[in-house]
Amino acid sequence: MQVHPNQLVPGCILLKEVEGKAKHPIILNHTVIEEKHIEVLQHFGVKVIEVSEKLTSGLTFQPKNIKQESMEETSPIEQDFITLYNDAVQRYKSMFRQWQSGAPININQLRKLMIPLFNCLEGMQLDLYLLDKYSTKEDYFYHHGISVALISAHLAKKIGYQKEWIQVGLAGILADCGMARLDNSILRKEGNLTLAEYDEVKKHATVSYRLVENIAALSKEVKLSILQHHERLDGSGYPLGVKEDKIHPFAKIIAISDTYHAMTCERCYRKKQSPFKVMEEMLISAYTKFDYVLLQTFAQTLLNYSIGTRVLLSNGKEAVIVFAKPETPIRPIIRLVDNDEVISLKEKPALFIEKIISK
CATH class of the missing domain: 1.10.3210.10 (Hypothetical protein af1432)
Known part of the structure; x- marks a missing residue:
């Protein structure tokens, strides 16, 4: 059964791995879909995926109505x-x-x-x-x-x-x-x-x-x-x-x-300055200036609000924030807009988010 990611529910079973434009797998075959997978698919702009007609519970999968969801955009x-x-x-x-x-x-x-x-x-x-x-x-x-x-x-x-x-x-x-x-x-x-x-x-x-x-x-x-x-x-x-x-x-x-x-x-x-750059600077001086545990909580909350944000990187390229690990909230995993390449900013210390373009 082919559906749009917005129609998924937790418990769906993926029948075909999902690839980005760069041909790298985003989600592997036979993955049991969770909320985090739905979020990743939405951020990558995936339009169609193939899933089983049965959920892991054995119940028949009833796709969500996209039209109803689209009416719930701006609160x-x-x-x-x-x-x-x-x-x-x-x-x-x-x-x-x-x-x-x-x-x-x-x-x-x-x-x-x-x-x-x-x-x-x-x-x-x-x-x-x-x-x-x-x-x-x-x-x-x-x-x-x-x-x-x-x-x-x-x-x-x-x-x-x-x-x-x-x-x-x-x-x-x-x-x-x-x-x-x-x-x-x-x-x-x-x-x-x-x-x-x-x-x-x-x-x-x-x-x-x-x-x-x-x-x-x-x-x-x-x-x-x-x-x-x-x-x-x-x-x-x-x-x-x-x-x-x-x-x-x-x-x-x-x-x-x-x-x-x-x-x-x-x-x-x-x-x-970019919120991400500011937060990184604050974290560097956390042990001498600010309460570290409090600042770490602050940083994690910032990224929770910013996942899916379209950003401009310090090298001039545009990207979308895809995922942020709790231990490195200011250096998330991003997807480049021009070629769908996935980059972990933790592994690229010279590269950082310069500007938030749109939420």
């Missing part, structure tokens, strides 16, 4: 998220300007801003690690606040904070609230900061802590994480220069989210 919830996200950026921008004028932080107002976005994390998989595509040079700072909050909340929940994850998200958006007390010319500067200006920026962590210190609705753990979100495991961070055992776990989450989003976004004085 309305995802469109709602984009609308909520863009609205939140503009509302956060308005809040921040009020803080610049001396207004206190209204935590209830901030919760109302973020809770609808946090609720989106519950029921769907979002490209949170690709939020840079919504950011702009002009409004980078406000996109950054919203994105760090979302990524931090999601990562906190991913590692098991079933109750505190919203608090971690709120800490993420409040981490830079102290920037409102800096000279506006520093925030708006398009070129690199001078040493003196950078020293001023480094004060924002302490100022942020002072601005939230007396907010009863925030836990002491959240307040501490706001103070410590620029601390690093080796003591090279600021404002206190504390080391690994003195840094609160919430702060370690925000540190990763903050660094990652900042490096993947285009800014007035710096071009954006």
